[in-house]
Amino acid sequence: MKPLLTTALAAASIALLPAAAFGQATTPSGAGVAVFDPDAAIGNSGAFQAASAQIQASYKTQITAFQTRQAALQGELNGLRTEIDTLQKNPGTPKATLDAKVNAFQSRGQAAQAELQRLALPFAKPQAYAREQIEAKLELAVKNAMTAKRIGILIRPEATWAVQPASDLSADVTTQLNALVPSASITPPANWQPGGGQQASPPAGR
Secondary structure (H helix, E strand, O other): OOOOOOOOOOOOOOOOOOHHHHHOOEOOOOOEEEEOOHHHHHHOOHHHHHHHHHHHHHOHHHHHHHHHHHHHHHHHHHHHHHHHHHHHHOOOOOHHHHHHHHHHHHHHHHHHHHHHHHHHHHHHHHHHHHHHHHHOOHHHHHHHHHHHHOEEEEEOHHHOOOOOHHHEOHHHHHHHHHHHOOOOOOOOOOOOOOOOOOOOOOOOOO
16 A cells, blocks of 8 residues: 655665766775665565554455545546547637636646545545654664665665666665564554654564
């Protein structure tokens, strides 16, 4: 289940470089260069996988209702989009008519998005809370993985032209996260909000 509410990634130790820089095998100091995908590292961690499974089980009814409504709204918007396409292809369509249809489509899309956000909140908020607990250790996990693999510079995957699997540090960061965050709670405090900067409670059992 992909997060529906996102928080900022703690990536203070990540240096972003243009794609051309990846052509160098090592930095001047002899340390290596690698790529790193924060979302993959967090999403593949044991704590996040376990939390997602708990959420799937605990909020099964709400998730099903969300998915059902999402499909219905997508079908409705697709129908409106098709209608607009048909009007655009007709040279005789009055501009006022087309503009009205476009405005109606945009308004319906915004309303649909707001409705889905409300429906997703019951299970998206616990997932965001679990993710935030893991993100709190991301910087340390990255530093530990870089030290273990003698990496001096990290590059985001989208900044590279090509990369060998052995040069991807994401799995190594996941391993570090598994050690630093064995589990994550899916029960946020009553006053917690995603990205609010509040200190996450320690996972249960630690």
